[in-house]
Amino acid sequence: MATVGLPHSSTCEQAILDTWHANAVPWLHAVRGQTIASRVLVTDRAILETVCARHPRTAIDLGCGEGWLVRALASRHIDALGVDAVDALVQAAKRAGPGRFLTLDYAAVAAGALTERADAIVCNFSLLGDTSVNGLLRAIPGLLTAGGALIVQTLHPLTAMGSTYRDGWREGSWSGCGDGFGSAAPWYFRTIGGWLASLSGAGLQLTQLLEPLHPHDGGPVSMILVARVA
Amino acid sequence: MATVGLPHSSTCEQAILDTWHANAVPWLHAVRGQTIASRVLVTDRAILETVCARHPRTAIDLGCGEGWLVRALASRHIDALGVDAVDALVQAAKRAGPGRFLTLDYAAVAAGALTERADAIVCNFSLLGDTSVNGLLRAIPGLLTAGGALIVQTLHPLTAMGSTYRDGWREGSWSGCGDGFGSAAPWYFRTIGGWLASLSGAGLQLTQLLEPLHPHDGGPVSMILVARVA
Numbered sequence: 144m145a146t147v148g149l150p151h152s153s154t155c156e157q158a159i160l161d162t163w164h165a166n167a168v169p170w171l172h173a174v175r176g177q178t179i180a181s182r183v184l185v186t187d188r189a190i191l192e193t194v195c196a197r198h199p200r201t202a203i204d205l206g207c208g209e210g211w212l213v214r215a216l217a218s219r220h221i222d223a224l225g226v227d228a229v230d231a232l233v234q235a236a237k238r239a240g241p242g243r244f245l246t247l248d249y250a251a252v253a254a255g256a257l258t259e260r261a262d263a264i265v266c267n268f269s270l271l272g273d274t275s276v277n278g279l280l281r282a283i284p285g286l287l288t289a290g291g292a293l294i295v296q297t298l299h300p301l302t303a304m305g306s307t308y309r310d311g312w313r314e315g316s317w318s319g320c321g322d323g324f325g326s327a328a329p330w331y332f333r334t335i336g337g338w339l340a341s342l343s344g345a346g347l348q349l350t351q352l353l354e355p356l357h358p359h360d361g362g363p364v365s366m367i368l369v370a371r372v373a
Numbered sequence: 374m375a376t377v378g379l380p381h382s383s384t385c386e387q388a389i390l391d392t393w394h395a396n397a398v399p400w401l402h403a404v405r406g407q408t409i410a411s412r413v414l415v416t417d418r419a420i421l422e423t424v425c426a427r428h429p430r431t432a433i434d435l436g437c438g439e440g441w442l443v444r445a446l447a448s449r450h451i452d453a454l455g456v457d458a459v460d461a462l463v464q465a466a467k468r469a470g471p472g473r474f475l476t477l478d479y480a481a482v483a484a485g486a487l488t489e490r491a492d493a494i495v496c497n498f499s500l501l502g503d504t505s506v507n508g509l510l511r512a513i514p515g516l517l518t519a520g521g522a523l524i525v526q527t528l529h530p531l532t533a534m535g536s537t538y539r540d541g542w543r544e545g546s547w548s549g550c551g552d553g554f555g556s557a558a559p560w561y562f563r564t565i566g567g568w569l570a571s572l573s574g575a576g577l578q579l580t581q582l583l584e585p586l587h588p589h590d591g592g593p594v595s596m597i598l599v600a601r602v603a
Contacts, residue, residue, distance in 0.1 A: 300531075301530070301531045301534075301538070304531075307591055308531070308584070308586065308591060308592055308593050309586070309591060334584055334593075335565060335582055335584060335596075336582050336583055336584045339579075339581065339582045343580075343581075348578070348580075349569075349579055350573075350578075351569065351573075352565055352566045352569045353566055354538070354564055354565060354566040356538065356539065361536075361537050361538060361539060362538050363538050363564070366565075
């Protein structure tokens with residue numbers, strides 16, 4: 144969780160992409176092998192229930208990875224599109240079941256590469272950068288149908304803050320994800336106020352904030368932000 | 374911070390009022406003697422700056438206590454009304470300087486006893502109950518001018534949560550407030566999601582969330598919620 148000695152912000156942004164490209168295979172195994180306890184216990188169901196509670200007809204999962212959430216939505220008769228920068232994950236997603244998938248990075252989405260709108264746009268633990276995320280968020284209003292919502296699940300700032308409660312780059316870790324991972328990328332920590340400022344800067348307005356709790360220790364495992372066009 | 378053994382919710386609500394009546398004098402000394410370090414270092418200025426940044430013409434301070442914030446706003450040419458349930462504090466406020474003051478409890482405000490509207494309605498560490506607070510919040514839309522805002526400063530859930538991150542009654546304490554206090558009342562802990570649900574249930578929509586930090590340890594000292602009519 145050290146914040147000193149990290150490279151420049153643009154280097155950190157690139158490292159996030161490089162790291163996901165390099166670790167696609169262990170990630171696939173981690174998700175499909177149900178290795179990550181917090182996902183199995185809490186956060187998979189939390190994001191699925193939050194999306195489904197809105198009864199969307201269409202959904203876009205940005206940073207979909209190997210596609211489990213798109214498959215879960217598609218099996219509930221939601222027309223779901225998964226988008227990820229890592230083609231190896233997108234190809235694995237296409238082979239695994241229903242749902243549509245596209246290989247696009249966030250810069251491309253921010254630049255307008257997606258030409259369809261959806262009732263729900265979901266980012267499930269997939270907003271890891273600073274300016275790359277702000278750029279992506281600014282594209283969201285143009286991707287939502289009237290009345291649609293952005294639904295973001297992220298680490299809860301309370302449990303993820305480490306020693307400093309301040310927006311900034313932090314050293315990453317694959318701890319808890321199982322075996323086979325190489326080096327981890329930095330990630331950009333956002334305070335609660337930081338998340339709200341980023342949403343606001345993108346023309347989005349928070350409408351709901353959920354804090355799924357750990358069934359054993361009662362602490363908040365994640366935070367789910369639901370936002371609409373302001 | 375124990376949550377077991379607390380009396381019934383309505384008893385807790387009454388205990389809050391009883392305790393403030395019983396501790397008006399030491400509270401007056403604590404505030405006027407600048408005894409509470411977090412107020413002096415961080416939160417007094419934070420609430421004042423947040424209110425003033427909106428350039429309100431009129432303000433109502435609900436749970437104004439001995440009136441320091443009303444005086445600070447009045448000295449900045451804001452027509453400020455302070456409201457508190459404890460007449461001893463209201464009388465002390467009236468004697469101390471400019472601003473208008475009324476003795477009313479939250480049940481009375483919730484029932485429509487206030488007949489004026491304001492550009493800013495402020496609750497500075499004054500929302501301590503459960504249903505009493507929800508009742509008060511439901512009255513806020515009727516007290517705001519068009520474009521007006523509710524501004525709530527409260528303990529930051531991250532630092533105030535104790536061992537359980539779950540909405541509920543907690544045992545209180547006057548720790549850090551100086552000498553002369555009797556027993557403390559329970560208070561109702563709200564998670565961040567709990568605060569947002571209470572605002573939403575009152576027809577209010579969060580527009581800004583600020584997290585003033587401690588200048589020494591960098592941790593969040595308080596949380597300021599800014600909301601408008603939804």
